[in-house]
Amino acid sequence: EIVLTQSPGTLSLSPGERAALSCRASQSVSTSYLAWHQQKPGQAPRLLIYGASRRATGIPDRFSGSGSGTDFTLTINRLEPEDFAVYYCQHYDSSSALTFGGGTKVEIK
């Protein structure tokens, strides 16, 4: 089973700054199967990025995904107040197992 490790655990930034969140896979994975989700307190998660770099419907272009192999990054340019949340990467592999990273919390500095 592929293990996803997210870092850092917590990122303390100010509105307007740029956030870079890392997701590292325990073995090389297809970019097609890597997604990112955002979860705000008391809410369900929502899909931000799929296929490593494709924005989901309605997601602002300040969110971008990149990476390949074992290293993937979610970048949030010019943090808005509503972007402070927990972010999870997600992978689905060919053995039909779906895994999540442990999450990165982006908090207001």
Added chain:
Amino acid sequence: EVQLVESGGGLVKPGGSLRLSCAASGFTFNNAWMSWVRQAPGKGLEWVGRIKRKTDGGTTDYGAPVKGRFTISRDDSKNTLYLQMNSLRTEDTAVYYCVTLDSSGYFSLDYWGQGTQVTVSS
């Protein structure tokens, strides 16, 4: 608009059973792969399992912690997804989310319900 509404959560004793339902609307349910994801209090997301659409065999897969105890099923005539949970343990306490799973090649969890709370406690 895609809507997923979970129900059936509640308090149950260890060793007990519970069945969750998820009413789906706003998309062609019988064409969708569906999944359940859970989140224990203060913890991250954990995949429970997945069911394919019937034209893809309607097969199921489960995460290791629930395999053999939980069963996912669907009733396409009612646009409803189910999660039958047996032999419940305290560690199954979580919010359970019903989620659509892309089957076009990306396998991302696309649309999430609001979740239903399951508490396993004596």
